[in-house]
Amino acid sequence: MSPTILLTGGAGYIGSHTFVALVEAGYTPVILDNFSNSHPAVLDRLARITGMTPVCERGDVLDTPWVQSVVTRHTPAAVVHFAGVKAVGESVAQPLKYYRQNVGGSLSLLQAIESAVDAGAAPLPAFVFSSTATVYGDPDEVPVRESAPLRPSSPYAQTKLTVEEMLGCAVVARPAWRVGVLRYFNPVGAHASGLIGEDPSGIPNNLMPFVSQVAVGRRERLSVFGNDYPTPDGTGIRDYIHVQDLAEGHVAAVRALLAGQPGFTLNLGTGKGSSVLDVVHAFERACGRPVPYQVAPRRPGDVAEYFADPARARELLGWQARRGLDEMCADSWRWQSGNPAGYAGA
Ligand code: NAD
Ligand code: UDP
Numbered sequence: 001m002s003p004t005i006l007l008t009g010g011a012g013y014i015g016s017h018t019f020v021a022l023v024e025a026g027y028t029p030v031i032l033d034n035f036s037n038s039h040p041a042v043l044d045r046l047a048r049i050t051g052m053t054p055v056c057e058r059g060d061v062l063d064t065p066w067v068q069s070v071v072t073r074h075t076p077a078a079v080v081h082f083a084g085v086k087a088v089g090e091s092v093a094q095p096l097k098y099y100r101q102n103v104g105g106s107l108s109l110l111q112a113i114e115s116a117v118d119a120g121a122a123p124l125p126a127f128v129f130s131s132t133a134t135v136y137g138d139p140d141e142v143p144v145r146e147s148a149p150l151r152p153s154s155p156y157a158q159t160k161l162t163v164e165e166m167l168g169c170a171v172v173a174r175p176a177w178r179v180g181v182l183r184y185f186n187p188v189g190a191h192a193s194g195l196i197g198e199d200p201s202g203i204p205n206n207l208m209p210f211v212s213q214v215a216v217g218r219r220e221r222l223s224v225f226g227n228d229y230p231t232p233d234g235t236g237i238r239d240y241i242h243v244q245d246l247a248e249g250h251v252a253a254v255r256a257l258l259a260g261q262p263g264f265t266l267n268l269g270t271g272k273g274s275s276v277l278d279v280v281h282a283f284e285r286a287c288g289r290p291v292p293y294q295v296a297p298r299r300p301g302d303v304a305e306y307f308a309d310p311a312r313a314r315e316l317l318g319w320q321a322r323r324g325l326d327e328m329c330a331d332s333w334r335w336q337s338g339n340p341a342g343y344a345g346a
Contacts, residue, residue, distance in 0.1 A: 002028045004074050005254060006125070008061050008109060009082030010054075011038035013198045014130065014187055014243060016046060018080065020196070021247035023050040027254070030074050031056040032067070033083065037201065039343035045195040061105040067112035071122050078126040078254045081109055084159075087205055088134070088301070091156035102159035103166070110170055126257035127167070128180045128250060133239075133267065133306065135161045135183060142273070143309035146183070146265055153301060164265070171263060178263050180253040185239035185269030185308050187246050189328035190335035197335030198243075199342035207279055208240070208328070212336035215287045222291060224276050226298035231305055235276035239269040239307035242323035242331070252319035261316070269308025270321040278325065286329035287337070 005022055009015045010031030016038075022029040031043075031054055046054045057070045061083045071079075084102045085091070091098040106129070116122040136144050137151030152158040164181050171177045188208040190197030203219075204210045213219045227234035249268045257263075274282075280291050314320045339345060 002026050003077035003258065004028045004030055006030050006032060006071070006074060006076035006079045007082060008032045008079065009084065009130075011035060011040070011042050011056070012082055014184075014246060015080075015082040016042050016196045017191055017243045017247040018082075018250045019046055019054065020049050020191060021244065021251045022254070023052065025251045025255070027251075029054070030076065032061065032070055033058065034060045037085070039199065041343040042196060049191065049193055049195055062100070062108050064108045064112045064115075067109055068115050071113055071116040072119075075122045076125045077123075077258055078128065079109070079113065080128040080130075080250055080254065081106060082130045084130065086156065088154045088156050089205060091154050091159070095155035098155050098159045102156075103162050106163040106166065110166070114174070124174075124176050126178045126180070126254065128182060128253050128257070129163060129167060131160045131164055131181050131183045132157060133183050133185045133269065133308065135164070136306065138303040139306050142305055143271055143307055144267065145309045146267055146312055178257045178261070180257055180263060181265040182249065182253060182268050183266065184246060185241050185267065185306075187243045188240045189242040189244065189323070189331045191244060192331055192334070194331075194334035194338045197332065197339065199339075207238075207276060208332055211279060211283050211291055212332050214291050214293075215283060215289060215333065216336050216340050218340065220292065222280065222293040223296035224280075224293050225296055225302060227295045228298075229304040231275055233275050233277050236302055237273040237275050237305040237307065239272065240274055240279065240325060240328055241268060241270050241321050242328045244331075245270075245321040245323050249313065249317070249319050249321075252317035256317050264312075264316055266313040266316065267308040267310055268313060269310050271308055271310045273305060273307035274325050279329070282325045283329045283333065285326065286333045
């Protein structure tokens with residue numbers, strides 16, 4: 001019997017790629033999503049890639065009794081909790097939304113699971129949580145290790161750290177919980193089929209979707225936020241990780257927890273930093289056309305440089321990122337050029 005893995009937010013960008021990786025690894029993923037930031041057309045795409053029609057529970061992770069019924073019906077061996085909101089700028093303007101969705105949503109999910117377990121309706125699943133490298137804030141040194149000081153610099157990052165802490169308390173109270181916290185660096189790229197990818201609504205905040213929308217002609221030019229950072233070309237440096245590598249990291253985390261590995265907190269990154277201009281030039285190679293850009297002032301709150309030390313994930317999970325920046329850009333371009341309007345055009 002192939003173990004069931006419940007993916008909250010499984011219709012979203014990272015969740016949909018993890019769905020594919022889990023199927024390839026022999027698991028049976030089930031999606032729980034309210035489609036507040038995703039499109040139902042992703043389900044057909046997942047069916048085309050995997051050859052199986054995804055099981056999808058449509059609803060809100062904040063609806064605790066309903067989530068309990070989902071857990072009771074599917075008795076997942078593991079739950080991967082992607083559902084949440086993720087825009088740093090919006091979290092500054094609407095912090096309470098972020099606390100409600102990210103902290104409240106995680107609380108609701110954990111309570112629903114514990115209630116199902118206490119009612120004898122489901123075994124305690126392993127739990128994997130989507131955290132973020134922004135919990136480190138502006139790091140003292142790179143590469144950033146998991147032991148680096150935690151200085152969340154936005155309400156978004158603070159909510160993620162609060163959930164990490166809540167999970168720590170839940171494990172103390174109930175040592176049978178096995179919890180993997182994954183701190184992602186900068187996920188980019190798309191599945192190599194070009195059928196699923198990142199589909200932000202409105203003007204993209206993040207670099208790679210903005211660059212790909214410029215390349216496809218949806219936007220005129222990129223603004224490069226600052227070229228006077230203390231980096232080799234003056235632009236900000238980040239650790240971009242291919243979303244399919246990230247998805248495979250989740251499979252490795254689930255596998256380790258199901259094999260009895262105690263909980264862990266791990267960076268998921270490549271260990272390699274790339275500048276904004278590195279990304280622009282790699283994208284130009286991928287799409288074969290220029291990506292017009294202009295230098296603009298620094299974006300408030302941005303840090304000059306951070307990239308992961310991914311050694312611990314390699315040691316504990318036997319996982320490491322394999323795909324480089326050129327592959328990330330080529331796959332982003334295949335998705336973007338094949339779906340210029342994202343899923344809405346599907
Ligand atoms: P996404 O918005 O594409 O996916 C999130 C999914 O959760 C969406 O399908 C959305 O409809 C669903 N969702 C949101 N609130 C919900 C709710 N209350 N109930 C049910 N479903 C709900 O985001 P993503 O990029 O795939 O990110 C997934 C997770 O990873 C998030 O928790 C995010 O904070 C975290 N993360 C993302 C990044 C990144 O750069 N993409 C980096 C670090 C961490
Ligand atoms: N960036 C940019 N123009 C954009 C969006 C991003 O120059 O339109 C830069 C940003 O200043 C940072 C890098 O690209 O140096 C990555 O930004 P992103 O928002 O993708 O990730 P984060 O800053 O959250 O790590």
